[in-house]
Amino acid sequence: MKKFLELISEEMKQAFEAAGYDRELGKMTLSNRPDLCEYQCNGAMAGAKLYKKAPIMIANEVAEKLQGSKVFSEVSAVAPGFLNCKVQESFVGAYLAEMAQLEKFGLEMPENPDKVIIDYGGPNVAKPLHVGHLRSAVIGESIKRIVRYAGHEIIGDIHLGDWGLQMGLICTEVQERQPDLVYFDESYEGEYPAEAPFTIAELGEIYPTASAKSKEDEAYKEKALEATSKIQSGVRGYRALWKQIMAVSIPDLKKNYENLNVEFELWKGESDVHDLIPGMAEKMKADGLAYMSEGALVVDIKEESDTKEIPPCMILKSDGAALYTTTDLATILERMNDYQPDRMIYLTDKRQELHFEQVFRCARKTGLVTPETGLLHIGFGTVNGKDGKPFKTRDGGVMRLEMLIDEINEEMYRKITDNREVSEEEAKQTAKIVALAAIKYGDLSNQAAKDYIFDIDKFTSFEGDTGPYILYTIVRIKSILNKYKEQGGNLEQVTMQAPGNESEKALCLELAKFNAMMEAACEETAPHKVCAYIYDLANAFNKFYHETKILSEEDETKKKGYIALLLLTRNVLETCIDVLGFSAPERM
């Protein structure tokens, strides 16, 4: 169905036309002075120059044409030339009634849906997840769901970091500790043990140790580089040990992401494209695009319009090994082969902007993608602590994601049991749901590109613009709907009425924005727009709730109208939190 603003703009455009002006001037916008009107049109001011006429005169003529409009109940021309409008209650009511009937509340589906691959998460195997991974996972998951809801086909790929130096570091440290393992015996020809020589807990500790050692000890680092190369070139024992690391890590990662309600369609990694690299590099050379520079194989990606120096894109190191850039390019090659996506979206820390600029340019120049393929990098800001510096634990270490979530869960549990009498089982369940909403909403309500302050106190507070506030509103509505059913009401037999007072109308107008909001959120890959919307919607509902007795309403038609409005509000809210990646409990 058409967007609400489009419909009322159409009415305004007709009035402009009838008054003898360009109809395109009749574009309506939301009022930024809600005390004066609901919607406004600034076309008279834009038209002043065109027609060499005072804007207020144009506005007056247009307003004249709108007397008796079925859409607007009130149109007034105000200096210097604003057209202030209020819409007819019956028009709003009819719009919502249609919206409630339609699939996805009347959001129009694209004629030619895109096939999209979104690359997010990006954890390194065997390295514990930290707060930085949270952003990629939370924002990526939400963008995926928004794009999918808007009618496109989208595939999420976790893109594991499973092929780099960190794998070599782990092997080296394992060898330090257990030098007699068969993995390191090059003459060994038998089967390798099924059991991994470490647990996930040990693995979590091995990597930081190894990483620290390699920074201090040159010889150790050499060994790690060598081990990395052995894994990549396929030395049997090293490859077997690598598989063990994967086998231990991946279930743990799955569990962690599951706790976040984040789900990937693809669990591919850098290792998956290893075999594509030699061919890709050869082709670049054969095409005359890649050349040797200082011993390394590079592709020039400068463009004439550049104001900045873009360094050449390095394909292979002077020792012939692959780099981050190489695996990303090979991944693009693989994705084009396997899925032929129309676009690819990447979510990483914004510090990697230049890297993706290089990768994208190189992919275009070397023909890995078609000129039409969309390549978008969404760089999100760093997660900072209250002091504005990168988020650390109290003792200065990197905060592990699990710890952080546990901490917030506990705080939520404490608050829930403080407030009401609930069984421990239910309190725990609810705490988990509310905590996740708090974390995700806290992250998503900020624009992704900005750094943001990760403030546990703020996240665990329930007041104001928070996830729990949204959930609370939903729970309230559910509670009323349940009571209505208990009293013998039937949710199937209610019909939307035209709003009867101001707070009800405000709620209706908020609901009517849904399709425009979702479309914008998809186009701009901006989950924070969904957050802002549901916050406004929840506010509008709570105000309405505060002023209106719903269940004790005596006029049956009116009461059913309220229930229909509540149903729509709940459905819209739940749809929105679902695309944001969290859910609401039954009670809280």
Next chain:
RNA sequence: GUUCUCAUAGUUAAAUGGAUAUAACAAGCGCCUCCUAAGCGCUAGUUGUGGGUUCGAUUCCCGCUGGGAACACCA
């Protein structure tokens, strides 16, 4: 050094070029015999700086100041 990026109440954040810049938190005040007070209402407080484009600039352009980041053999 070069380039990118950000700058909005005490704090954290909003605002397709439109009127008196919007919220939340923190501060102060008020509202539970009533569908969940994790709520609702009220009070006070902000666009770093100098130019430009425009009828109109937080928004676009140029300078300055201040923060953050990136800049070929890590990922």
